[in-house]
Amino acid sequence: MPGERYREALGKLKARLAVRLRQKNSIYLALSLIARVLNAFGMFVAIQRFAPSSFGEMSYLQATAVAVVAFCAFGIEISINAQLTRKLKDREPIGPTILAGTVLAFTGAVLACVVICSVFAAQLSLSSSPGWAIVSVCVYSTFMIFTSLLTAICFALDASIKVGISYMLTSGIFVAFAIFAGKGTSGVDLQFFFICAQLIAVPYMAVALLRHRATLHIGHAFAYVRDSIAATKTEVGTLFLYGAKQILVVSAVTFSQWLIQRKIVFGEGGTSENAIYSIGNQIFNMMTFIPLIITPLVITRLAAAGSNVALRRAICLRSLRLFTVIALCACLAVFIGLRLGVPYLPPRYSVAVETGLIAAGAAAFQIMRSPFSLFFLSELKASREIASATAGALFMIVATSLFAQLTPNEGTMIRLLGCALQAILLGTFFLIETRARTGPAAQSLSP
Numbered sequence: 001m002p003g004e005r006y007r008e009a010l011g012k013l014k015a016r017l018a019v020r021l022r023q024k025n026s027i028y029l030a031l032s033l034i035a036r037v038l039n040a041f042g043m044f045v046a047i048q049r050f051a052p053s054s055f056g057e058m059s060y061l062q063a064t065a066v067a068v069v070a071f072c073a074f075g076i077e078i079s080i081n082a083q084l085t086r087k088l089k090d091r092e093p094i095g096p097t098i099l100a101g102t103v104l105a106f107t108g109a110v111l112a113c114v115v116i117c118s119v120f121a122a123q124l125s126l127s128s129s130p131g132w133a134i135v136s137v138c139v140y141s142t143f144m145i146f147t148s149l150l151t152a153i154c155f156a157l158d159a160s161i162k163v164g165i166s167y168m169l170t171s172g173i174f175v176a177f178a179i180f181a182g183k184g185t186s187g188v189d190l191q192f193f194f195i196c197a198q199l200i201a202v203p204y205m206a207v208a209l210l211r212h213r214a215t216l217h218i219g220h221a222f223a224y225v226r227d228s229i230a231a232t233k234t235e236v237g238t239l240f241l242y243g244a245k246q247i248l249v250v251s252a253v254t255f256s257q258w259l260i261q262r263k264i265v266f267g268e269g270g271t272s273e274n275a276i277y278s279i280g281n282q283i284f285n286m287m288t289f290i291p292l293i294i295t296p297l298v299i300t301r302l303a304a305a306g307s308n309v310a311l312r313r314a315i316c317l318r319s320l321r322l323f324t325v326i327a328l329c330a331c332l333a334v335f336i337g338l339r340l341g342v343p344y345l346p347p348r349y350s351v352a353v354e355t356g357l358i359a360a361g362a363a364a365f366q367i368m369r370s371p372f373s374l375f376f377l378s379e380l381k382a383s384r385e386i387a388s389a390t391a392g393a394l395f396m397i398v399a400t401s402l403f404a405q406l407t408p409n410e411g412t413m414i415r416l417l418g419c420a421l422q423a424i425l426l427g428t429f430f431l432i433e434t435r436a437r438t439g440p441a442a443q444s445l446s447p
Helices: 002-049 053-074 076-090 094-118 130-154 158-179 187-216 220-266 270-290 291-304 309-344 345-366 370-378 382-401 408-437
Strands: none
Touching: 002 053, 002 158, 002 220, 002 270, 053 094, 053 130, 053 187, 053 220, 053 270, 076 130, 076 220, 094 130, 094 220, 130 187, 130 370, 158 187, 187 220, 187 408, 220 270, 220 382, 220 408, 270 309, 270 345, 291 309, 291 370, 309 345, 309 370, 309 408, 345 370, 345 408, 370 382, 370 408
8 A cells, every 4th residue: 555655664764864863873972982082191191291280270270161151151052952953853943043042152152251250360360371361261161152052053953973073173182282282381371272172173063064054044144144033032032941940050060160179279289289180070071971872772762661660760770780880890990090090190190099089989970870860851850850960069069168278189079979969869869759650560670
């Protein structure tokens, strides 16, 4: 029958699209992982070649930029991606969404510069060049905000590979700078090296998106803008409200990390001590990237389970076993890596082994909470994630505020306890909700 052949052909087309999408995601994750390794290698070279004060200063400047951007970016990466994905699915015009995102990005960049110059300027006074430090943080923050916007658009348009290539460019360029720059390079200079890398990577993403002109309908730019202005005004408010919750949570988390580094930088050890903390920070970032490789598989299984809560619970608990094994293996790899790598660093970093192991423990808790996070994400229940993340961040802020200054180990331990609190709370929410929604018979399905 023609109808049956049509349905069969449509089913094959959907299957091919799904395979293609998985392949693109796999390439993106591979590129991102390579970029992470390159970035870690660049950091290792920078730690080895440059003074501890330079590396610690650069890390503090970046932490300041991240803390500001978390508040000033208005959560556009998540809101733009979600809105564009929905509109493309429903075949609605996406011009207003892109224009609204651009308006929010420009507004966020201006706001970030104002906040940095008025609020954080005094916090950058210990830099080797305070004036240039402020400029570097302003420029770096601006690039970060537009990177978020372009990343969201790329993912919505199924162009995640472009994002992976951008990450590769950024990391590769920084590695080159770390290898060939003079040993007397300051922390502010290192920050400008990162900016130079972004100066190449961000325009690359913007130009790459022009290949999607047919989807974006930007053949006639003037008409595109003129016809979208009215809807853009409404879309700005929609995107802002969508990202408001993310602003609260991400701001609290990033501020807690900046506050820890501030307590270290303004302590007796100064930026040199922050270099040791930064080693732990790099280990944390590397380890917490690992779950992203498996996340699509878990989400797919959770989605396939539909409304069967007992099965979804079983999938989540089985995933917890896998993530726990991954966390333990990663911690073991960190232990071996620190034992082998730290002896090749300047003697100042000999104490970084303990800091790195504490950071690995913090990352392990973040990895083990991933199944619970994915469970609630698949059910569109962001409130549980927000509650646990906010509780962990507030704990870190309060705990940090109790100290006049911190050592790298103390700061990393506070982070570990905050991550443990997040994992425990989210796990508790998961157990309470799933037990309440499954009967005694369904509990037997759980592993």
